[in-house]
Amino acid sequence: MLCLRGNLNAKIFLVGIGPGQAEHMTPCAKAAIVHAPVIIGHPDNLLQIAHLTHGKELLPLQHNPLERSRLAVEKAQNGQDVVIVSSGDPGTYAIAATFLDYLRQQNLNIDVEVVPGIGLASYASARLGAALGNDSAHISLSDQNTPWAAITRRLSSALAADFVVVIYNPFGKLGSARWEEALALIAKERNINTPIGILSQANTSNEKLLMTTLGQLPQIALPTDMLIIIGNSQSYFCGSYMITPRCYKENIGY
């Protein structure tokens, strides 16, 4: 059970750079990136931190966190400290689970530090106002790592129990098929006036915030790269904000 404590000198940092803008990247994340000679990550994420990586060995890997994990281990075994960058928070549908599970499977012995980042849901909620103001359920529709039956069971349970529901990766390799199935489940459990907040292309200059209702959603052309927040029975829109209050009755303070 010592599989994850290092006997190498090298260390691997799993670093969350947040939604993309430098103003939302923590000093801890920045310090790890500045420190490590080798930086691995999605090409888009490496571009976002280009101002911090001059003279470093940059290893952009498009698609596969498992590949990033293997490469990071290889570099660390050669004695180099490595950063694997993740957009948002590395612990939320990102590198941390893949990497640590890989180390365990390989029974590898490397020192690891997970550096948290501003997660996409926190960022979207803030941009929307207070969309996540009460209990929330976070679900990825990507079924490459979780059986679809488990995902739909979670979605239905969360909807029935009046959680605010955050949906990650609505459009997967199957296109919009999973999302359309999910939308049917949502329509079964929630009122057509339920507020929906959608953040797309969070990391780019094309970032868009969309506010609509469950009834309007099917009429909207959705971007492929998005995070969807489905309000609970108490959520409402006010001006340019989506708010999920914590008070279920008027005049209840904290």
Next chain:
Amino acid sequence: MLCLRGNLNAKIFLVGIGPGQAEHMTPCAKAAIVHAPVIIGHPDNLLQIAHLTHGKELLPLQHNPLERSRLAVEKAQNGQDVVIVSSGDPGTYAIAATFLDYLRQQNLNIDVEVVPGIGLASYASARLGAALGNDSAHISLSDQNTPWAAITRRLSSALAADFVVVIYNPFGKLGSARWEEALALIAKERNINTPIGILSQANTSNEKLLMTTLGQLPQIALPTDMLIIIGNSQSYFCGSYMITPRCYKENIGY
């Protein structure tokens, strides 16, 4: 519906300072604090940012986010920019929902910016390794703002649907009574070997990380100020890490 767009010159920032250490506070949060002449927050949070607030008007308010909201509005109406600081993320059981809902109830017209912070759950998950590696449900046991029946329904649904469950505020004004009720529900739905990660006093030098199992939990003297992460059916401990993998079968990549 223009209730939340400002016609005052003054602006109110709802700022998340993260788990407490400066290394986890974003530049955006720091900039807002440095900018505003008036800073409102819990005394502990004001202490954590004392290095940023020299010469500012500091208004520590122990308990009540509604009081903080009223005071911030009063200051803004006098033309001063205000920061209300929150530990963690202001959108997660913190000031954002309370404040924006208060503005709506009062039909007040003030410019607001929510600045996200590293949430306690992201931080705890990172300290544990990858505790939140798959779908998660976030539930506060504080029933001052949500009926207890709604909370227990959410908890039971989330447990039955195999979410990783994050429990906030397990000990409330009622002491451990709610937590003991919740623990009985957890024991009904989850195996005694279920990994449990507990982070306590995250903001302080007394920060403690505790790893145990559901079976052992009742034997442990729990701190009052804690966040509890209950693993799903796939979660495991390896060395000093708590990991929730995204692979439900061996050898499935992303």
